[in-house]
Amino acid sequence: MSLIEEAQSQFGLTLTPEQANQFDIYARELADWNTRMNLTAITEPDEVRVRHFLDSLSVVAVMGFDNGDKAVDVGTGAGFPGLPLAIAFPDIHVTLIDATAKKITFLEHIVAECGLTNVQTVHARAEDAGHDSAHRGQYDVVVARAVARLPSLLEYMLPLAKVGGFCIAMKGDSASEELEDSKRALFVLGGEAKPIADVPFPQIDRTHYLVTIEKTQKTPKPYPRKAGTPTRKPIGF
Numbered sequence: 001m002s003l004i005e006e007a008q009s010q011f012g013l014t015l016t017p018e019q020a021n022q023f024d025i026y027a028r029e030l031a032d033w034n035t036r037m038n039l040t041a042i043t044e045p046d047e048v049r050v051r052h053f054l055d056s057l058s059v060v061a062v063m064g065f066d067n068g069d070k071a072v073d074v075g076t077g078a079g080f081p082g083l084p085l086a087i088a089f090p091d092i093h094v095t096l097i098d099a100t101a102k103k104i105t106f107l108e109h110i111v112a113e114c115g116l117t118n119v120q121t122v123h124a125r126a127e128d129a130g131h132d133s134a135h136r137g138q139y140d141v142v143v144a145r146a147v148a149r150l151p152s153l154l155e156y157m158l159p160l161a162k163v164g165g166f167c168i169a170m171k172g173d174s175a176s177e178e179l180e181d182s183k184r185a186l187f188v189l190g191g192e193a194k195p196i197a198d199v200p201f202p203q204i205d206r207t208h209y210l211v212t213i214e215k216t217q218k219t220p221k222p223y224p225r226k227a228g229t230p231t232r233k234p235i236g237f
Helices: 003-011 017-034 045-061 082-088 101-114 150-160 175-180 183-189
Strands: 070-074 093-098 119-123 139-145 161-171 191-193 197-201 206-215
Touching: 003 017, 003 045, 017 045, 017 082, 017 101, 045 082, 045 139, 045 161, 045 197, 045 206, 070 082, 070 150, 082 093, 082 101, 082 119, 093 101, 101 119, 139 150, 150 161, 150 175, 150 183, 150 206, 175 206, 183 191
Parallel strands: 070 093, 070 139, 093 119, 139 161
Antiparallel strands: 161 206, 191 206, 197 206
16 A cells, blocks of 8 residues: 555545655655664665654544644654654644754755755754743644653653643553653653553554643743753652
8 A cells, every 4th residue: 555545544644645755755865864874774665654654643643733733853863753744734833853963964854855844953952952942831742752761751742842732652562661650750740641542553563552641730940850861860760
């Protein structure tokens, strides 16, 4: 099946031929740039389609987007899940944050090649962005994939969300255990967990889990703590 067909059948998403072409450009440039820098271990076209593109689009299983929504991808790496969401939803604004300058250069190249006008890249650590008034408390949706265990990750994500906004962490089989370990972090940072959603992928023997957190209160000013601390010493540990 094509990406257009799979996005429709699995998530009810309608992609235009132009959007499908943008995904093709993304896949081609990802494989090319990956020969010169370490972006991903997944480069085979069918695996990129499923494990990167469809995986990223699975966010829609728990979150709808309204025109004008502001989303941010924390520790975006090669752009997942934020950049596929920006392609699929041209009427939302997506900010991609990463601490590695080379990855930001790659993302800016993809944005230009695809002609995207709804994407901003930010070269920064999440801890610093969380204290920057341009980003703190500014986003309707905060997403992250494969950045850190949830007790640490929440300290990177929740400060960026508006009160009433949502954080979505893309997780594997450890999702329930990580959420259980995050009770103290949720209390301190102002978040409330929703039921974990499982998203099966019929193309591969794998289930993907989405942990959704609603931002219910402002995050106290000391958070996020200085660079590296959330990972070294998660709240509650």
